[in-house]
Amino acid sequence: MPELPEMENYRIQLSKHILDLPITNVAINREKSVNIEANAFKSALMGGQVIFIERRGKHLLFHLDNGRRLLLHLMLGGLLYLGSPEDRPNRTTQIEITFGSELVLYFIGLRLGYLHLHTAKETEQLMSDLGPELLDRRMNEEKFKAIFRKRRGSLKTALVNQEIVAGIGNCYADEIAYAAELKPSAKLQNFNEEDLSRLYAAAREVLLNATEAGGYIELPMTQDDQLTGGFNERCQVYDREGEKCFRCGDNIVKTEIAGKKVFYSPGCQHDR
The missing domain is CATH 1.10.8.50 (Helicase, Ruva Protein; domain 3)
Structure with a gap:
């Protein structure tokens, strides 16, 4: 299961590539990986942008330009891949989000993991039970x-x-x-x-x-x-x-x- 270093690596790399690019397509191949009806999920993301990516524990939080959040937990076996349709890995994907013309973020192995859409308040409530981060500057x-x-x-x-x-x-x-x-x-x-x-x-x-x-x-x-x-x-x-x-x-x-x-x-x- 991806842990803090893996998710922080994902956060850093994704922040270099997808921020402020328009979301031009959303494909949901496994509806259980999202928390609302697939078409509603797609409609909520289309045309929007990810303006900031935050990591909390083993989660990634994609801050959208409309104030909502995508909450990702990869759980056991979950992976991310970012690339064009031509160089995608030969793996089953549960969700695909396209940024700009052809930059696709592939969510792989989300059999237990999920990508859920929440308000900022809902996200804070869901994260409220997490303990402190050992690498946080406030930790000593x-x-x-x-x-x-x-x-x-x-x-x-x-x-x-x-x-x-x-x-x-x-x-x-x-x-x-x-x-x-x-x-x-x-x-x-x-x-x-x-x-x-x-x-x-x-x-x-x-x-x-x-x-x-x-x-x-x-x-x-x-x-x-x-x-x-x-x-x-x-x-x-x-x-x-x-x-x-x-x-x-x-x-x-x-x-x-x-x-x-x-x-x-x-x-x-x-x-x-």
Whole structure:
């Protein structure tokens, strides 16, 4: 599932290409991917423009020139591709939005994901339960500690809880735990101030590096995209079961916590 770095990469790239271009066509190939009747959805977008793209957690918010918002959540398997009809990937698309003469934004794999049209007020209400962003300029170490100091349970469960902090999923929770030299199963109630400081530094480092590297999704977003997926080869533990840890040489282990898959290195990740 695309997480904060993947969605931030999408936001940055789309902002360079589609802002202020007229929407000239909308094709809906799966009506369940939108929240209103397909023709009404199309009519609401036709002739309009996207004037700003915002990311909140794992969501993208397309601000339209009429004040409404398109709320995107890709969920498991969702992808975006931007290009002409000639260079589109050979994938099933659920929604296609054309900007200008032939620049098409393809929404791929929206079997669980969605693109919903809302008012600004509705959007704010839907986003109100999201926790703070760890890369937000208003976030600092003391605020981070205050959030996690009062939590109980496993580190992994807390990191992927969108009401605690927004944007982290399975991949980056495991990478953050590895960078902090903590087991994903480590109990937050046992952490001291040094553990929390190390966790904050690890979270910032992993999320910043992953964002700069274009996240881990391998499908390029455009035909000439050389950035997207750059972090895929930099993952230290995620999806590396049985491979050697780069730090200690132990074998990476895959297990589960609360039904979520977990990857970690038993040789150099500890309970605290």
